[in-house]
Amino acid sequence: MIPVERREFAVIGDPIAHSLSPELFAFVFRALGVADRYRYRAWRVPAHELPEALERVRRGMLAGINVTIPHKERVIPLLDALDLRAARTGAVNTIAREGGGLKGYNTDVGGFLRALREARVDPRGERVVVLGAGGAARAVLLALVEMGVAHIAVGNRTRERAERLMKDLQARTGFSRWEVVGSGDPALSEAVRGASLLVNATSVGMHPYPQRCPLPDPSALHPGLAVMDLVYNPLETQLLREAKGRGTRPIDGLNMLIYQALEALEIWTQGELRWEGPITDIREHLAGVLHEREEATCRSERSSST
Numbered sequence: 473m474i475p476v477e478r479r480e481f482a483v484i485g486d487p488i489a490h491s492l493s494p495e496l497f498a499f500v501f502r503a504l505g506v507a508d509r510y511r512y513r514a515w516r517v518p519a520h521e522l523p524e525a526l527e528r529v530r531r532g533m534l535a536g537i538n539v540t541i542p543h544k545e546r547v548i549p550l551l552d553a554l555d556l557r558a559a560r561t562g563a564v565n566t567i568a569r570e571g572g573g574l575k576g577y578n579t580d581v582g583g584f585l586r587a588l589r590e591a592r593v594d595p596r597g598e599r600v601v602v603l604g605a606g607g608a609a610r611a612v613l614l615a616l617v618e619m620g621v622a623h624i625a626v627g628n629r630t631r632e633r634a635e636r637l638m639k640d641l642q643a644r645t646g647f648s649r650w651e652v653v654g655s656g657d658p659a660l661s662e663a664v665r666g667a668s669l670l671v672n673a674t675s676v677g678m679h680p681y682p683q684r685c686p687l688p689d690p691s692a693l694h695p696g697l698a699v700m701d702l703v704y705n706p707l708e709t710q711l712l713r714e715a716k717g718r719g720t721r722p723i724d725g726l727n728m729l730i731y732q733a734l735e736a737l738e739i740w741t742q743g744e745l746r747w748e749g750p751i752t753d754i755r756e757h758l759a760g761v762l763h764e765r766e767e768a769t770c771r772s773e774r775s776s777s778t
Contacts, residue, residue: 479509481512481513481536483514483515484525486516486518486541488517490678493538493733494513496729496733499753500737506745522543526551529567529569530574536740539607544608547564548562551564553576555575561581562610562644563580581615582731583733583735584728585615586727587725588619591698595619595669596619596620598667599621599666599667602624602671602673603626603655603673603674604628604674605626608673609626611673613638617647623651624647626652627655651663661691664694665694668696670698672687674686678705693714697715697721698720698721700723700724701725702728706762707762726759730751
């Protein structure tokens with residue numbers, strides 16, 4: 473019997489234990505009938521090990537990788553080429569071997585746009601607020617610029633970093649209708665009260681600190697506001713609980729995760745593997761995985777307290 477050649481992919485980041493990507497891709501590979509040929513794993517890569525990690529991809533030891541916190545910007549100098557969206561955002565979340573080199577892509581932009589459309593949220597001509605100034609925020613901001621929003625307020629703990637980000641985005645896209653406010657500034661609450669969409673692009677509220685809320689003043693949330701949290705573990709974050717309690721439209725980060733992953737898979741396989749139809753089955757599976765993780769955490773906490 474001829475052995476089956478396996479292709480392996482990975483997601484790199486630090487930390488990485490929270491990632492749902494291995495479960496997502498394992499489900500997709502099974503559903504597509506290729507689980508015997510394709511595998512995917514989470515790989516913790518500290519910053520000083522980034523060059524070595526990318527060299528493994530370059531040598532074909534990995535067929536492609538996803539990139540998450542905190543490496544989406546750091547990987548760029550180590551790559552040979554960027555696709556248009558990666559170049560415009562200044563952030564990479566997908567890397568593929570192409571033409572003898574490594575090419576960086578940003579599928580977060582497309583994933584965010586598809587998730588918004590599925591939630592029937594259209595911020596064109598509206599004022600929006602984005603929390604965060606990292607790689608995920610870059611993708612969200614470019615997507616919003618592409619959609620034609622009227623104004624963007626960026627809330628971030630470090631104003632200087634957010635200002636550098638927006639000046640960089642303005643240079644790349646020409647978009648100039650923006651402002652930056654500190655996360656503790658009362659102006660952030662005013663910006664939220666005047667917005668139609670709020671997006672959390674920080675990791676605040678992510679496991680293992682799900683009780684944290686990235687918005688210092690949740691009373692600014694109002695009916696008619698859509699609130700999207702890119703954090704998906706837990707599925708209902710503290711921000712989304714606050715949003716639900718104030719009559720807003722809460723949108724979790726799971727659909728964005730799924731759509732960006734499926735786009736990455738098409739890039740890696742040059743369209744050979746493609747998910748057709750709705751993502752309902754993938755979402756239900758991942759929601760089940762998250763529920764099992766929460767139950768395991770609760771059991772562990774109960775046993776440690778006795």
